[in-house]
Amino acid sequence: MHTSDIFIPTTYLWATLLGGALIGVGMGLGGYCPGTSVVGAAAGRIDGMVFFVGLILGVVAFAGIYTPITPLMNAAAGPQAQTLGQLLGLPAWAVLMLLAGVAVAVWWFTRRNGTSAAITCAD
Secondary structure, three states: OOOOOOOOOOEHHHHHHHHHHHHHHEEEEEEEEOOHHHHHHHHOHHHHHHHHHHHHHHHHHHHHHHHHHHHHHHHOOOOOOOOOOHHHHHOOOHHHHHHHHHHHHHHHHHHEEEEEOOOOOOO
C-alpha cells in the first residue's frame, strides 16, 4: 500500500485551535471527558447528567453556527495531505521508531513506584 492509496485530510489550524480550546474549556469546567460523562450520567450522577446535557446542547449550538463560521473553519490550511514522514522528511521506518520511542518514554515517565499508572480523564 502506498500513501497515494490513502486519503489524508488537510489540517486546518484555526479550526483545530478553536475545537481544542472549546473541548478543553468544557472538560476543565465540567470535570469530565465526553465518554466519562455518559458513564456518570448512566450511573445516575447529577454532575454527569448536567455535563452530558451541556455536551449535547454544545453540539447543537455549534451545528447552528457552523455555516456562518465556515470561513474561519477553512482558514489557515496546514500541510496539504502529508504524512508525518513526508512532513518531517523521514522514511516510514524512522517515524515508526520515533513513535515507539515516544510510547516507551511516556510509559517510563508515567510509572509510579515501579508500577504502571493509568492516566484517565477522571484523574
